[in-house]
Amino acid sequence: MLLHLYLDEVFLVSQFPPPDFVLADSSIHGIEIYKPAPVEDDISTAVVDFKCPQCGAVTAYSVVEGGLKCTHCGFYEVDQEVVVGKGAQEYEFTLETMGRAAHGWGEPRKQLACTNCGARISLDATDLTAICPFCASNKVIHQDASQDIIRPRFLIPFRIETHESHRIVRDWLSNTWMVPKELRKFARIADFIPIYLPFWTFDATGSANWQAEVGHTKTERYYDHSDGAWKTRTKTVWNWESGTLEMPFDDVLIQGTKHISRLLLQRINQFNLNNLVPYEPSYLAGFQAQAYDVPLDRAWKESRRVMRELTREACFDQATSNLIRNFSMNLDFKDEMWRYILLPVYVASYTYGDKVYQALLNGESGAISGQRPVDWKKVWFVVAALLIPGILLGIIGLITLMFAGIGVLIGGFGFVLLIIGIVISVLVFQKAQGLDDV
Amino acid sequence: MMFDEVSICENTKSYDRASYNKDLNLGWGKKLGAVVCENCDWRFIHVSEKGLNACPHCLRSDLSTLDKDEVYHLITDPPELFLSFAVDVESIHQEINKFAEDIRFAPKDLTFQNLHTRLTRVYFPNWLVDVEVNAVWEAEFGYDYQVVSHREHFDQNSGRWKTQEIKETRIRWEQRVGKLNRTYHNIRTPALEEDALLNQRIGTFEAGEAKQFEAELMLDSYVSLPSRSKEDAWSAAVPSIQSAASTECRQAGAADHIRQFRWNPSFDNQYWTLLLLPLYTTYYLDDDNVPQVMLVNGQSGRLYGIRKASMKRARQTSLVIVAVAVALFLLSIALVLVSLLLPPMLIFGGIGVFSSIVLGISAVIPIVMVWQFNNQEN
Numbered sequence: 050m051l052l053h054l055y056l057d058e059v060f061l062v063s064q065f066p067p068p069d070f071v072l073a074d075s076s077i078h079g080i081e082i083y084k085p086a087p088v089e090d091d092i093s094t095a096v097v098d099f100k101c102p103q104c105g106a107v108t109a110y111s112v113v114e115g116g117l118k119c120t121h122c123g124f125y126e127v128d129q130e131v132v133v134g135k136g137a138q139e140y141e142f143t144l145e146t147m148g149r150a151a152h153g154w155g156e157p158r159k160q161l162a163c164t165n166c167g168a169r170i171s172l173d174a175t176d177l178t179a180i181c182p183f184c185a186s187n188k189v190i191h192q193d194a195s196q197d198i199i200r201p202r203f204l205i206p207f208r209i210e211t212h213e214s215h216r217i218v219r220d221w222l223s224n225t226w227m228v229p230k231e232l233r234k235f236a237r238i239a240d241f242i243p244i245y246l247p248f249w250t251f252d253a254t255g256s257a258n259w260q261a262e263v264g265h266t267k268t269e270r271y272y273d274h275s276d277g278a279w280k281t282r283t284k285t286v287w288n289w290e291s292g293t294l295e296m297p298f299d300d301v302l303i304q305g306t307k308h309i310s311r312l313l314l315q316r317i318n319q320f321n322l323n324n325l326v327p328y329e330p331s332y333l334a335g336f337q338a339q340a341y342d343v344p345l346d347r348a349w350k351e352s353r354r355v356m357r358e359l360t361r362e363a364c365f366d367q368a369t370s371n372l373i374r375n376f377s378m379n380l381d382f383k384d385e386m387w388r389y390i391l392l393p394v395y396v397a398s399y400t401y402g403d404k405v406y407q408a409l410l411n412g413e414s415g416a417i418s419g420q421r422p423v424d425w426k427k428v429w430f431v432v433a434a435l436l437i438p439g440i441l442l443g444i445i446g447l448i449t450l451m452f453a454g455i456g457v458l459i460g461g462f463g464f465v466l467l468i469i470g471i472v473i474s475v476l477v478f479q480k481a482q483g484l485d486d487v
Numbered sequence: 488m489m490f491d492e493v494s495i496c497e498n499t500k501s502y503d504r505a506s507y508n509k510d511l512n513l514g515w516g517k518k519l520g521a522v523v524c525e526n527c528d529w530r531f532i533h534v535s536e537k538g539l540n541a542c543p544h545c546l547r548s549d550l551s552t553l554d555k556d557e558v559y560h561l562i563t564d565p566p567e568l569f570l571s572f573a574v575d576v577e578s579i580h581q582e583i584n585k586f587a588e589d590i591r592f593a594p595k596d597l598t599f600q601n602l603h604t605r606l607t608r609v610y611f612p613n614w615l616v617d618v619e620v621n622a623v624w625e626a627e628f629g630y631d632y633q634v635v636s637h638r639e640h641f642d643q644n645s646g647r648w649k650t651q652e653i654k655e656t657r658i659r660w661e662q663r664v665g666k667l668n669r670t671y672h673n674i675r676t677p678a679l680e681e682d683a684l685l686n687q688r689i690g691t692f693e694a695g696e697a698k699q700f701e702a703e704l705m706l707d708s709y710v711s712l713p714s715r716s717k718e719d720a721w722s723a724a725v726p727s728i729q730s731a732a733s734t735e736c737r738q739a740g741a742a743d744h745i746r747q748f749r750w751n752p753s754f755d756n757q758y759w760t761l762l763l764l765p766l767y768t769t770y771y772l773d774d775d776n777v778p779q780v781m782l783v784n785g786q787s788g789r790l791y792g793i794r795k796a797s798m799k800r801a802r803q804t805s806l807v808i809v810a811v812a813v814a815l816f817l818l819s820i821a822l823v824l825v826s827l828l829l830p831p832m833l834i835f836g837g838i839g840v841f842s843s844i845v846l847g848i849s850a851v852i853p854i855v856m857v858w859q860f861n862n863q864e865n
Contacts, residue, residue, distance in 0.1 A: 065623055070664060076741060077738060079667065079668045079669045080665060080669065080735060080736055081667075082736070082739060083665055084662070085661075085662055141634045142635045142636070143634050143635075261643070353637060354648075357639050357641070357648060373643075377642045377643060377644075378641045379639070380641070381638050382636055382637050382639070385634075385636060
């Protein structure tokens with residue numbers, strides 16, 4: 050419509066070519082073609098130098114103030130944050146689109162290559178971190194970050210400050226008696242490293258049609274000639290059922306890194322994608338970021354696995370009974386789109402004993418999950434404390450039973466206590482195991 | 488090319504042979520005659536020695552000599568291109584045979600032999616215009632691209648998902664504007680008022696096989712002159728030129744599709760010539776001795792014609808049946824009367840009365856058959 054208006058104007062004022070159009074290739078003599086000037090990807094082409102314009106020191110992104118702040122003189126550079134949310138552009142599954150996606154980080158960054166776990170972490174140029182945030186190893190090599198991977202187009206900036214993350218971690222470490230006392234001391238020295246982790250989001254619509262034999266049980270009476278009596282029996286009647294359904298999937302989040310426990314990440318991945326902002330290198334100033342190591346095709350495969358299982362469950366829900374056999378379904382995906390984004394996470398990896406533990410903190414919401422070492426001595430002591438009263442009362446009950454009838458009462462009470470003790474012990478044991486079960 | 492003397496067909500009504508031969512100069516390389524049909528207003532040029540007895544279009548004989556000024560007004564140069572008769576004779580024979588057979592109560596004149604002997608070769612014209620175009624244009628160019636989609640199948644018995652990758656072609660539309668300075672050659676536009684009707688009846692012609700005009704083709708065929716003036720035909724040519732320009736713009740931009748093409752063209756240096764298209768005509772006379780035309784596309788062989796059964800013959804047949812029925816009825820009545828003296832004759836009389844009634848009713852069948860056939864054909 051705009052173009053038409055413009056052309057009408059061209060016809061009237063004989064102004065050609067339009068100001069926002071550039072000459073394009075034409076293979077036929079006598080035909081000139083103009084196309085809209087390509088939108089400059091200023092982020093990818095301009096390499097940004099984060100120097101304070103006032104004192105020349107290094108600037109870093111301030112979570113509190115939402116912009117670049119000089120670490121030396123405090124100069125604050127306002128950054129206009131444009132939230133695009135879930136309306137952030139998505140891409141089709143074409144090689145061409147992937148090729149069109151801007152490449153590189155848009156700023157000179159160092160890459161930390163961990164020779165222990167293989168992780169590659171993009172660092173700020175001035176960052177001299179020597180510990181891998183994923184495995185706590187110091188066997189790391191610094192090198193220039195590769196620019197030839199798909200650059201993230203959107204991210205959610207950090208909302209949780211570093212000192213706030215410390216408080217959350219301390220609260221988290223001290224909210225259970227099962228961890229060793231030294232761990233609380235350790236928490237005071239273990240820094241949570243703010244890092245942008247790579248994620249893929251996927252949209253699609255699944256059109257499914259299914260068929261299955263669905264069973265309904267019914268009770269019937271019959272005469273048993275051998276016994277000469279009427280009896281009751283339950284019979285399952287199987288009927289073929291079929292159905293169709295459309296399942297829209299919006300922003301299925303798949304992690305783009307292999308170096309973080311999927312279980313831990315799932316526990317904290319309640320990110321609000323309505324807070325997505327276009328990628329700017331300034332958001333990464335002073336932070337670490339990891340490029341994806343789960344490529345798009347593998348992430349899409351994982352996403353499809355999630356989508357089809359959800360669709361299968363929805364198909365099962367359509368059936369008129371839970372008894373289902375010979376189930377088959379066809380699922381066609383359409384309108385598949387993807388996005389590559391960065392999400393803020395505080396990562397800590399620390400060793401306790403010989404074991405490496407990971408903990409993650411959602412840099413947007415503050416949700417935390419992680420592995421915590423268990424002080425099994427304490428746990429066994431508590432289990433023993435829970436079981437001993439029941440056992441003792443049981444023994445006393447048996448002894449007193451030989452002399453008086455009250456022994457039955459004492460023994461019975463001991464038995465009840467023992468059962469309660471066992472149940473609570475199992476729960477305690479499970480919880481303790483869950484602390485580092487990742 | 489030298490201009491020869493032009494003569495007028497012997498069968499035309501009135502003409503001034505001397506002045507006409509002297510002045511009419513079309514440069515076709517043959518002695519020519521030009522006539523106009525007073526019935527259908529089609530105009531024809533033919534070689535003078537071949538003559539023209541009836542209009543090849545409507546088959547009437549109301550032909551008049553065409554005034555030279557009228558000829559010059561319609562055409563000043565020889566045709567540029569022509570399409571030759573590409574259908575083999577055997578195919579045409581088969582088509583004609585198919586047309587003429589299986590008609591109950593067919594008119595006497597509708598025979599394969601008549602249709603065949605009356606076959607006439609006619610060329611009818613399309614205008615060809617060359618024009619230089621200057622324009623500013625805008626359009627949306629469409630570029631094909633492929634996306635990868637997936638189809639999944641789950642079978643509980645195997646417990647596995649089977650994934651099938653599907654490639655789907657989509658179109659990405661992009662805006663373009665531009666300038667065009669091109670000359671387009673031989674843009675076809677109708678030269679006859681009846682062009683659309685002809686196309687509808689015998690199909691279109693593929694001009695890619697056109698050859699340079701040769702005057703020799705006039706020896707066994709007639710050439711119809713345009714009935715649409717160049718000015719009139721121009722309005723129909725502009726969309727064709729726009730389509731050609733749009734296609735070129737698409738090709739220039741290496742696009743796969745184009746839509747919303749708009750332009751503000753200016754046209755210069757128009758040059759008009761003719762393309763001759765091959766057509767067979769033949770006819771048969773119906774009940775009222777009116778010629779019923781049959782047309783055959785000389786390139787594709789597609790045939791058009793209305794087959795009419797003869798109502799006259801049907802009525803005659805019905806009358807014969809009625810007469811037989813009446814005679815039978817009278818004979819049966821006589822037998823009934825005889826049965827008063829000879830009772831067994833009553834049986835024969837009764838059968839005769841019944842049969843005559845049935846026969847009388849069946850007399851309507853030929854008329855109904857012809858009426859139904861003609862209705863279907865129409």
